[in-house]
Amino acid sequence: MPSLFRPALTAFLHKAGLIGVAAAATGTAGAFFLWSLDAVTRLRFAHPWLLWCLPAIGLGMGWLYLKAGPRAERGTGLILDEIQQAGGGVPARMAPLILLGTLATHLGGGSAGREGTTVQIGGSLAGSIGLWGKAPQHHFPGLLMAGVAAGFGAVFGTPWAGAVFALEVLRHRTGRWKEWPWCLAAAWLADWVCHAWGGHHAAWQVGGTFPLTDFGAWGKVGLAAVCFGLLARGFVMTTHGMQGLMKRYVPWSPLRPMLGGLAVIGLVWVSGTRDYLGLGTLAATPGSMVLGSFFEDGVVLDPAAWAWKSGFTVMTVGGGFKGGEVTPLFFMGAALGYTLSGLLGLPAAWLAALGMTAVFGAAARTPAACFLMGMELFGPGLALPMAAACGVASLCNGRGLYHPAPLATPGP
Numbered sequence: 463m464p465s466l467f468r469p470a471l472t473a474f475l476h477k478a479g480l481i482g483v484a485a486a487a488t489g490t491a492g493a494f495f496l497w498s499l500d501a502v503t504r505l506r507f508a509h510p511w512l513l514w515c516l517p518a519i520g521l522g523m524g525w526l527y528l529k530a531g532p533r534a535e536r537g538t539g540l541i542l543d544e545i546q547q548a549g550g551g552v553p554a555r556m557a558p559l560i561l562l563g564t565l566a567t568h569l570g571g572g573s574a575g576r577e578g579t580t581v582q583i584g585g586s587l588a589g590s591i592g593l594w595g596k597a598p599q600h601h602f603p604g605l606l607m608a609g610v611a612a613g614f615g616a617v618f619g620t621p622w623a624g625a626v627f628a629l630e631v632l633r634h635r636t637g638r639w640k641e642w643p644w645c646l647a648a649a650w651l652a653d654w655v656c657h658a659w660g661g662h663h664a665a666w667q668v669g670g671t672f673p674l675t676d677f678g679a680w681g682k683v684g685l686a687a688v689c690f691g692l693l694a695r696g697f698v699m700t701t702h703g704m705q706g707l708m709k710r711y712v713p714w715s716p717l718r719p720m721l722g723g724l725a726v727i728g729l730v731w732v733s734g735t736r737d738y739l740g741l742g743t744l745a746a747t748p749g750s751m752v753l754g755s756f757f758e759d760g761v762v763l764d765p766a767a768w769a770w771k772s773g774f775t776v777m778t779v780g781g782g783f784k785g786g787e788v789t790p791l792f793f794m795g796a797a798l799g800y801t802l803s804g805l806l807g808l809p810a811a812w813l814a815a816l817g818m819t820a821v822f823g824a825a826a827r828t829p830a831a832c833f834l835m836g837m838e839l840f841g842p843g844l845a846l847p848m849a850a851a852c853g854v855a856s857l858c859n860g861r862g863l864y865h866p867a868p869l870a871t872p873g874p
């Protein structure tokens with residue numbers, strides 16, 4: 463081989479090796495996380511009194527982050543900032559801290575998700591492996607992006623969506639699309655490893671064929687998409703507002719999740735149900751309102767479920783608990799789609815599927831990734847209306863959940 467190509471090949475293999483190790487580690491961590499999350503959720507179902515421990519759990523979690531990882535507390539935002547502009551790096555302790563914090567949140571019944579956990583685990587592992595493998599500085603953005611893609615793809619079983627999410631959420635970063643092959647490879651490998659370890663993902667069925675030539679049906683989809691976008695906008699504004707109020711009026715950070723835990727207990731008392739605790743994908747008792755219910759026609763559910771789940775999640779995440787927002791956003795979107803189906807005269811399963819993807823797509827400002835996620839979760843039957851719903855809903859929300867600040871100068 464000509465010596466001219468050896469440095470380029472060496473650099474390529476070096477980066478490929480590091481991303482491969484990071485993706486495999488993330489897939490392994492993702493499988494363990496899914497198993498342990500299911501275990502603590504079932505433990506909470508078996509011991510309902512654990513809800514009363516949520517304020518104490520919040521206090522302990524806040525104190526742990528204050529003492530052991532104040533920089534890691536920035537979570538996903540820190541990883542995105544490091545991709546945009548290298549700073550102090552992603553601390554290795556972020557992975558165990560977010561894993562422990564998320565499990566503790568769900569043990570007490572906090573309404574949080576799981577994507578934030580695996581995205582942070584993936585980014586933290588990728589950054590640490592990059593340091594261990596002596597990666598050059600200009601490779602770190604690509605390594606972190608691959609870690610984000612791996613974490614997202616592994617936890618939901620949607621590698622295509624994970625790869626695009628890692629790129630789309632960094633819409634202000636120039637040159638990010640050159641990392642697309644690395645992100646896709648990392649997401650596929652992490653998902654494969656997660657499945658190999660026995661990691662399982664929820665599956666939903668949506669039957670029927672959308673009438674593509676029915677302009678009335680398209681109008682109803684457009685109206686529903688506007689509602690999905692407004693829900694996403696309201697959730698993002700309320701969550702950020704709650705976080706801002708907490709930081710302003712509660713200066714000692716461990717006290718914030720404690721107050722959030724008390725607020726969640728209060729919402730349980732007001733609503734009279736525990737259906738909105740945790741992920742909202744597993745039923746504590748027969749007849750519990752869970753995400754899968756919204757894909758069934760003829761099932762009678764609370765038409766305000768989307769609002770209740772939003773309130774529970776704002777108090778949990780806005781109060782400082784760890785986890786993520788994606789699975790609760792799935793619940794909110796599917797619940798709102800279910801409610802709108804009765805008003806618009808479209809099948810509940812259709813609008814639940816559109817709402818599930820569109821609300822998250824609008825909240826995160828990643829419509830392309832969420833469209834691909836819909837294809838991976840539901841198949842191509844709703845491809846065109848799903849693309850329209852994700853696009854229209856995203857136009858209705860101006861500020862995303864992660865909102866990384868644009869750079870003054872292009873990234874490497």
